[in-house]
Amino acid sequence: MSTAPTSGDPYLVVDDLTVRFPTADGLVQAVTGLSYQVELGKTLGIVGESGSGKSVSSMAVLGLHDRRSAQISGSIKVAGTEVVGLSEGRMRELRGNAVAMIFQDALASLHPFYKIGAQLAEAYRTHHPKATKKEARSRALEMLERVGIPQPDKRIDQYPHQFSGGMRQRAMIAMGLINDPSLLIADEPTTALDVTVQAQILDLLQDLQQEFNSAIIIITHDLGVVAEMADDVLVMYAGRAVEYGSAKEVLTRPEMPYTWGLLSSVPDVAADTNARMIPIPGAPPSLLDPPSGCPFHPRCAHREKVPGDLCRTELPELLPAVHGEGHLKRCHLADPEAVFAAEVLPEIAPEMVEEKR
Structure with a gap:
């Protein structure tokens, strides 16, 4: 018998979730070792490029993957009930009742x-x-x-x-x-909507959350949406969590070069009209054959700052960041905060640098 979480306990707990899909070309490593949690009344933003594992991990929470082909391991607990391995009949009782999903294309x-x-x-x-x-x-x-x-x-x-x-x-x-439902998963809920309607939808979600005290997971490419709605942020790349923490910490003191790249790619309406966005070079890796070591190293502009060949040969652990309680990052850089302040922040937010001076 499951036990509903008490006040302050997480409603959803994902622990070491791994999702694999066998195909004719090989094994797609869609999600690897993913862990996070969400409390009632709180919002988690999951961000990353297409193919990073955002939707795959959330669909696993609702048991929507084909049991005959998907290989799922780890633990997913919704209100204390273990979802991984749960019978389809019991899963139907939870799906739409304890947890529901708003899909990308209505x-x-x-x-x-x-x-x-x-x-x-x-x-x-x-x-x-x-x-x-x-x-x-x-x-x-x-x-x-x-x-x-x-x-x-x-x-x-x-x-x-x-x-x-x-x-x-x-x-x-x-x-x-x-x-x-006590948990609502919104997968790109504002995609293809104009900015006015986007704002209305986000306001609606926030109002309903206050009314129902529900937990919300919002999956998005839009860091502006995350800044407005999310209490915590999970950044995913190549099926792994690469940064995790409060929205304030992750968006103002990011310590993972991939997160820097996402921030650098956001257009600034207040910037000089001649200013250009700084895209992340290259393309996301194939999950049939992910890169060795840090999955982001082939695209990372800062890998030369790490001694030896560590970025290419060894996967960094998800460890506490320099600042912020609960802020985790997956990077070999010895002092990522200093690199961000010296090299990245002047390009994406020069006004903040001037204020500090």
């Missing part, structure tokens, strides 16, 4: 042949089998109204293609929250 996630209200009602009746159709419809109407859908009594009988992109995303949020 139009592809909603069934085109069924009305929005019918899909919401079905999600509700799946976990409330004694509820009547009238009760389920009433709950669907309530959720559409709660997420800010205009004229919900009319919209409930419309199809997904009759909704705008922002409204479809709101409908997906309504579906995710219709059973009051």
